Amino acid sequence: MISVLNLAKRFKDFQAVKDLSFAAQAGEVFGLLGPNGAGKTTTLRMLSTVVQPTAGTAKVDGFDIRTEKEAVRRNLGILVESAGLYAHSTTREHLRYIGNLHGLDGAGLEKHINYLIDVLDMHDFADRRAKGFSRGMVRKVVLGMALIHDPLNIILDEPTQGLDVVSTRAVRAIIQRFRAEGRCVILSTHHMDEVERLCDRVAIIHRGEILATGTPAELITRFGADNLETAFVEIIGAEALLREAEREAADTTRR
Template sequence: MIHVEQLSKSFDDLRRGSIVALDSVSFDVQAGEIFGLLGPNGAGKTTCLRMLSTVLQPSAGSATVAGYDVVTQAQDVRTHIGFMSCNTGIYDRMTAWEMVEYFGRLYDIEENKLQERLDRIFTTLQMQDIKDLLGSKMSTGMKQKVSIARTIIHDPPVLIFDEPTSGLDVLVARAVLKTIEALREEGKCIIFSTHIMREVEKLCDRVAVIYKGKILAIGSIPELEEQYHESDMEELFFSLIQEHEDQLAMKAQ
């Protein structure tokens, strides 16, 4: 469902010159799989996801989503993905129902089908009690539910979650993760970006460790632990980063 080949992104900086945010990244994600992008803040996770969602154009390399090229078939890509970030961006003067309905209409969903889908999603996400609540009155957890609902309203085959639990309390974060698990069971192709080790261990079928724009390792957690002879994922993560830093230091000498 997602194919990424040598994807790179550079930005021009007046003081520092060209900054490489993503450096020749390659991976594939299948339907019914949660693929984790694990890395610290600034590792390149969001840059990668923004290119996959057509917000940014690659400097080099290529990517297809649901069979469509992210550059030459951007509109088709947008139709087949749902993108959710930690920034909920909920409108204060719209109710939960109005907001999700509005996004459904942006995707030209036929009215009868839209109302049926709204009712199903609000029931599944246990949102019926907040359907008439204004965004200005919502708690953080309520806003996050609305954000999930509008992400999936058009029933896209590919879902992209960029740090979706950032800033949430434990109970709300748990509910978000369970929702993402349920979406995998529906056969969705899911990319899940995070810097939280526990989320990767609990949720992801495979994971790519990304740091300073490069993928340092990729595979299932058991595969990575066997490959690097490390039974603790957190220690493996820091070991990979330290090894990369040592290599950079040697090149600089």
């Protein structure tokens, strides 16, 4: 279980996250949704103990992210959007290395490596070096690295971003398996169809604040929408989304 209580983060004059509170339960996929710049990534970085909160706290299976960081890391697996691999190391070597960092070794570690290779369908590239891996292959290996210590709590940041249809379906099946195994999953994604399919409950945040929480079906009904994407636009506000799109277009033009 991951519980968040009045969590906040300020960077100099910018308040990135404002007084967030929510709880993600064991056996649940909890969606954390919002436009770019809403505070999702900062929130996830605080939960993973990478960023120190300015105020408030969170607990992972009862361990405080401020005062019990090592225990939090032992009980949490994290897949971040920007994660990469060492080009000259194999899939198996990546998994073994991260396992060693968690204090795992010997036959038990090798057994779990083989289990992850099987579950994530990585047999074809288990002993290949990562150089030249497709994006789908990289995501599977990084997901395996996040799971090597068998955590009961998992954070997934855009797990299907840039994947082909086959790889996307595989990752979604894995997330459903996590729920069936009783794990707590926090999922951050821009794919609303994915959220409707996978998430038991969601929190929608904008400018660092939670605007709405509930099941996808509850939010659709509450805002008189046909689907979650339409409800999301209603909650965030079409004007705010338009401004975000204009900023992204301007950034792309400058690059």
